[in-house]
Amino acid sequence: MSKKLICLLLTVVMLFTLAVGCDNKEEPPQPVSSNPEVKEEGEKPDEKPDDKYGGTLVVGATEMSGNFNPQYYSSAYDGYVVDLVFQQLVTLNTEGIYEPTVAKDYEFSEDGKSITFKIREDIVFSDGEPLTAEDVEFTFLGIADPSYTGRNGEVVADMVGYDEYANGETDVFKGLEVIDKYTIKINFKDPLRVNIKNCAVEILPKHYYGANFKPGDTSGIASITNKPIGSGPYVLDKYVDEQFASLKKNPLYKGEGYYIENIVCKFVEQTTDIQELTSGNIDLLPAVVEIKKVNQAREKDFLTENAYDRSGYGYIKLNCESGPTASMKVRQALYYSFNIKEFVNSYYKDETTGKVTASVQYHPFSQISWIMDEEFNKTLVNYDFDLAKAKDILDEEGWKVGDSGYREKDGEVLELKVAAMPDHDILATLIPMWQRDWGEGLNIKLDIAYMEFNTMLDYVIYDSDAHVNEWSLFFLATTFYTPDPHEAYSMFHSKHIGSGMDNTCRYRNDKIDELFDEGKAITDVEEAKTIYQEICKILNKEAPIMPVYANTSFDLYDKKIKNLKTTPIFNWSKVLKDVYIEE
Numbered sequence: 001m002s003k004k005l006i007c008l009l010l011t012v013v014m015l016f017t018l019a020v021g022c023d024n025k026e027e028p029p030q031p032v033s034s035n036p037e038v039k040e041e042g043e044k045p046d047e048k049p050d051d052k053y054g055g056t057l058v059v060g061a062t063e064m065s066g067n068f069n070p071q072y073y074s075s076a077y078d079g080y081v082v083d084l085v086f087q088q089l090v091t092l093n094t095e096g097i098y099e100p101t102v103a104k105d106y107e108f109s110e111d112g113k114s115i116t117f118k119i120r121e122d123i124v125f126s127d128g129e130p131l132t133a134e135d136v137e138f139t140f141l142g143i144a145d146p147s148y149t150g151r152n153g154e155v156v157a158d159m160v161g162y163d164e165y166a167n168g169e170t171d172v173f174k175g176l177e178v179i180d181k182y183t184i185k186i187n188f189k190d191p192l193r194v195n196i197k198n199c200a201v202e203i204l205p206k207h208y209y210g211a212n213f214k215p216g217d218t219s220g221i222a223s224i225t226n227k228p229i230g231s232g233p234y235v236l237d238k239y240v241d242e243q244f245a246s247l248k249k250n251p252l253y254k255g256e257g258y259y260i261e262n263i264v265c266k267f268v269e270q271t272t273d274i275q276e277l278t279s280g281n282i283d284l285l286p287a288v289v290e291i292k293k294v295n296q297a298r299e300k301d302f303l304t305e306n307a308y309d310r311s312g313y314g315y316i317k318l319n320c321e322s323g324p325t326a327s328m329k330v331r332q333a334l335y336y337s338f339n340i341k342e343f344v345n346s347y348y349k350d351e352t353t354g355k356v357t358a359s360v361q362y363h364p365f366s367q368i369s370w371i372m373d374e375e376f377n378k379t380l381v382n383y384d385f386d387l388a389k390a391k392d393i394l395d396e397e398g399w400k401v402g403d404s405g406y407r408e409k410d411g412e413v414l415e416l417k418v419a420a421m422p423d424h425d426i427l428a429t430l431i432p433m434w435q436r437d438w439g440e441g442l443n444i445k446l447d448i449a450y451m452e453f454n455t456m457l458d459y460v461i462y463d464s465d466a467h468v469n470e471w472s473l474f475f476l477a478t479t480f481y482t483p484d485p486h487e488a489y490s491m492f493h494s495k496h497i498g499s500g501m502d503n504t505c506r507y508r509n510d511k512i513d514e515l516f517d518e519g520k521a522i523t524d525v526e527e528a529k530t531i532y533q534e535i536c537k538i539l540n541k542e543a544p545i546m547p548v549y550a551n552t553s554f555d556l557y558d559k560k561i562k563n564l565k566t567t568p569i570f571n572w573s574k575v576l577k578d579v580y581i582e583e
Contacts, residue, residue: 112191
């Protein structure tokens with residue numbers, strides 16, 4: 001069976017979605033990527049600037065945790081470094097098709113259950129060691145290991161023999177077959193729509209990450225965080241916590257493009273990032289959401305922008321396992337009493353044009369997902385602000401205002417423990433709204449705990465099992481890198497609850513698990529659409545997550561940067577291949 005035919009089945013709707021302009025990591029609530037309105041200042045879009053190698057690109061990064069391990073990182077900003085240091089067997093291109101990268105070719109078996117990859121023989125890691133099929137095998141074995149605690153477990157879960165291997169019943173993983181030094185066959189239980197996507201994993205050098213690895217103990221892999229080695233176009237030169245991550249061109253990289261010699265991801269505060277850009281201290285400020293900052297950039301003749309609808313959103317996740325938010329009715333009451341439209345219409349209003357550059361959505365899928373359309377949206381619960389309704393829901397659930405002045409039930413005060421980041425523009429607007437409507441309006445006790453971004457990630461992701469009783473809700477943002485709704489799988493499937501996992505709201509629903517598992521097996525997207533729409537309705541009703549905004553994002557950058565073509569699913573680090581600096 002040809003890979004073209006299979007890819008056509010997987011991507012026809014993706015292509016349509018992108019044409020009409022319609023892996024998900026946690027971010028501080030700032031967006032990433034959509035259809036660009038690029039001011040190109042006369043450059044030829046397809047120019048190949050062979051004589052324009054060199055230069056340094058300085059990119060503003062609001063947060064980095066310093067974890068550049070592809071199997072364990074969570075911050076989208078750390079993902080910038082991962083994108084540039086590592087390569088995958090196959091990579092999704094701008095036409096929505098997985099094309100060979102480290103692989104020189106791949107082929108599906110007749111039954112669609114196996115994919116054989118022929119690996120390029122000229123690729124080496126940045127330390128000079130050749131990349132072989134054993135490195136690919138090692139990469140997947142690390143994720144399949146019983147001790148693995150990262151967020152990529154779904155990529156191996158559908159491979160043959162995974163359950164037996166992950167449970168420690170055998171030391172042979174039948175999902176992986178090394179045929180020879182440069183050939184590997186990956187076997188899946190079923191011919192799923194998502195199989196090829198699950199092969200797109202960053203390849204780790206076995207001799208480096210596996211030096212202290214043994215089956216049942218992945219701590220040696222996980223411990224290598226800020227000294228990554230890959231086969232990608234760049235190497236990490238230096239990382240200084242809360243200051244910068246600098247990368248330089250990998251002299252051993254085998255591939256085209258990547259004309260810029262040095263990349264610096266410079267830490268910038270949200271309160272001063274636009275000043276860093278307009279004063280020329282950084283060249284690129286990606287994924288800006290505040291229109292006032294965009295207007296400030298527009299005042300500078302040397303700056304330009306890409307504008308795009310975002311494939312993602314800022315959100316509140318509620319603790320579905322512990323505390324009052326474990327109750328669906330409490331979550332619904334909070335949803336009705338959170339005036340999201342007020343926030344969006346105020347925060348995202350362009351005072352110059354009067355246009356609002358974001359929208360409200362009551363579902364947890366990308367706004368460019370192929371399950372979303374106007375008619376389906378009408379079937380979802382509308383959580384427009386209704387304080388009286390929220391009060392009625394809480395009263396019916398037994399949460400009534402007591403002598404303490406707060407709502408109480410069985411002697412317990414209704415208290416929301418809010419995990420928040422300090423000095424954050426959006427939270428500085430949201431928290432007073434919550435204090436007004438949840439605190440004063442509903443008589444709920446609010447406990448605001450401020451913590452730095454890295455502490456936040458430890459709290460709700462990396463060490464979440466230890467902190468499950470210490471928070472009620474938190475606010476972050478996420479980006480989806482394909483229009484396929486299965487991207488949300490790990491956010492809500494119960495298999496992904498636990499430290500280091502994606503289901504940070506700790507939401508459990510057997511029906512949701514069943515539907516996600518059913519949906520990934522359907523190659524016909526129209527048939528799959530009904531499955532994911534049913535998932536969407538359940539999540540909309542049970543409210544484990546409250547999307548706050550789905551916005552227009554802006555990449556603001558110096559006009560000397562050419563061919564920067566970011567899209568809804570490709571941020572700057574994913575399109576850097578064709579970018580160059582014109583001095």
